[in-house]
Each structure stands twice: as structure tokens, then as C-alpha cells.
């Protein structure tokens with residue numbers, strides 16, 4: 001796989017161009033600020049609300065989405081994935097003209113063909129692998145958040161150069177960006193959410209329930225499991241020194257306990273099957289259909305799932321933990 005850095009990503013393809021950032025939330029604000037600090041010309045497109053007021057306070061020209069779509073040479077759709085289709089259909093699509101570039105920070109809507117841009121525009125993706133605040137903070141520190149870049153439609157013949165220049169403008173090529181496809185970025189992202197995190201979440205809940213039923217105080221369990229941030233530190237060290245190598249920072253008892261028991265888990269095949277089913281549902285679009293139906297119905301299942309999560313004893317346990325202790329997480 002090839003990584004691209006600053007030297008591979010000249011900004012010249014964006015000089016003299018207007019970048020229209022639609023949405024001024026997590027990614028929108030971070031990317032707009034970084035692009036402006038990189039010397040590029042940015043306007044914000046948004047509803048006349050809190051977000052656009054924030055954009056104006058930050059010194060940007062904030063326009064209605066329709067006007068930003070008309071003014072921009074490169075239009076970045078940085079609003080939630082669930083609303084992109086409607087905003088695109090109702091406001092943006094009829095204003096697009098040949099020669100413009102449409103940029104996404106996630107491949108979902110293009111990959112599942114919920115948005116089908118006209119043939120005359122370039123369609124690219126610059127998808128930071130970090131939340132917006134980190135995209136901004138790392139940029140200010142002189143570093144950058146890595147990103148994936150992809151091209152879905154290359155009418156100009158230089159769509160990848162545009163994507164790389166945008167990645168450079170937000171600081172991503174300081175860390176390095178990897179070229180991928182909309183399909184792969186979308187599938188990987190959804191797999192992480194549906195194949196991996198559910199198992200981690202269920203594992204932690206089961207551990208919590210098991211320990212509390214065995215007589216351990218819930219707040220003590222919450223502190224031990226995640227409240228102290230030891231778990232977060234382990235993930236950070238996995239990225240920094242290595243998945244297994246970070247284990248050396250822990251006692252030999254810990255290393256032996258973890259490595260010996262990981263090999264004894266009796267349901268590895270079931271876990272693998274669960275993951276394969278999740279990936280299959282992503283690939284055959286049944287998840288995307290299910291999620292679209294859920295949105296159209298007004299989120300009945302999602303609302304119930306959130307209520308169940310909010311009612312779990314873990315919430316009370318961590319409140320009590322925070323009341324008792326001043327953890328780094330506050």
C-alpha cells in the first residue's frame with residue numbers, strides 16, 4: 001500500500017479555488033480552520049443557526065448551503081451521513097456544475113449509491129482517522145491526523161491530486177495518507193462498528209455484570225475496567241509500540257494471565273462467524289437498507305436501544321466512581 005506525504009501533495013491544485021465546507025461541526029470546523037491556516041480560501045455553507053454563527057465568530061464567511069454550493073470549486077459535505085442525501089437532493093444536486101469537485105469524509109453515501117453525483121464532477125474522499133477536535137489539535141501542534149483518500153469519479157484527470165492537496169491542507173499528509181476506495185473505507189469503518197465493537201461492548205458488560213453479581217462494588221468495577229483510563233492507555237500503547245509489545249509494560253503475571261486465557265476462549269469460531277455475518281450484511285447492503293428503514297420510521301429501535309443502554313447499572317456505577325474519585329477523565 002502506498003502512503004503519501006507533504007512532498008507528494010502540492011497545494012497548487014487548490015490555489016485560487018474556493019473551498020466550500022458544508023457543515024461546521026466535528027469535521028467541518030476542524031477542516032475549515034486547518035485549510036484556512038494552510039493558506040486556502042474557505043467559505044462555510046450551513047443553516048442559519050448556532051453552527052454558522054460559530055463559523056462567523058471564527059472569521060469565516062458563512063453562506064446558505066445553496067450559495068456555498070454555487071460558489072465553491074471544491075465542495076466538502078461535512079454534515080452527518082444520515083442527512084447528506086436529503087441536503088444533497090434538495091439543495092446541492094441542482095446547483096452542481098461540471099468541473100466542480102465533491103468531497104466526502106466517509107464513503108457511506110457514495111458507496112451505497114444514496115448519493116449519485118452527475119457525471120461532470122470529480123468525487124473524492126479525504127477521511128481522517130480521528131475525531132474533529134484531534135484533527136485540529138494535532139494540526140496546531142504541528143503534527144497531523146492520518147487519513148484515507150479515495151477517488152470515485154475522476155473527470156478532471158487530477159482528482160487524486162485534489163484529494164491529496166485537501167489532505168495536505170488539513171494536515172493529514174504530515175502523518176501520511178493511504179489511498180483506498182470508497183468501498184473499502186466504508187466496509188472497514190462499518191465492520192469496526194458492527195463486527196468488532198459489539199463484541200468488545202458485550203464483553204465488558206458481561207464482565208461488569210459477572211463481577212457485580214459476585215459481590216464487587218459496581219463503582220470499583222467501573223474504575224478497574226475503564227474509569228482509570230488504564231484501558232485507554234493500553235490502546236494508545238498498542239498504536240505506539242505494538243499490539244503485543246505493549247504488554248511488556250504490565251507485570252509478568254498480567255502477561256501470562258492474558259496470553260494463556262486468550263488461547264482458551266471456547267467460542268472463537270462463533271466470534272469469527274459473527275464477524276463474517278456482520279461483514280456480509282455490510283457488503284450485501286442489508287445493513288444500509290435496515291438503517292435507512294429505521295431512519296424513515298423515526299428511529300423506533302434505535303431509541304429503545306439507547307434507552308436500554310441508559311438504564312444499565314454501569315451508568316450509576318460510573319457516576320458514583322466520579323463522585324468518589326478525581327480521575328484524569330474528570
Ligand code: NDP
Pocket residue numbers: 023024025026027028046047049050051052077078079080081083087104105106127128129130131132133
Ligand atoms: P457533525 O454531526 O459534527 O455535523 C454537524 C454539522 O452538520 C453542523 O454544522 C450541523 O448544523 C450540520 N447539520 C446537521 N444536520 C443538518 C441538516 N439536516 N442540514 C444541514 N446541516 C445539518 O458531523 P461530523 O463532523 O461528525 O461528520 C461529518 C462527516 O465526517 C460524516 O461524513 C462523517 O462520517 C465524517 N467523519 C466524522 C468524523 C468525526 O470526527 N465525527 C471522523 C471521520 C469522518 P446544526 O448546527 O444545524 O446542527
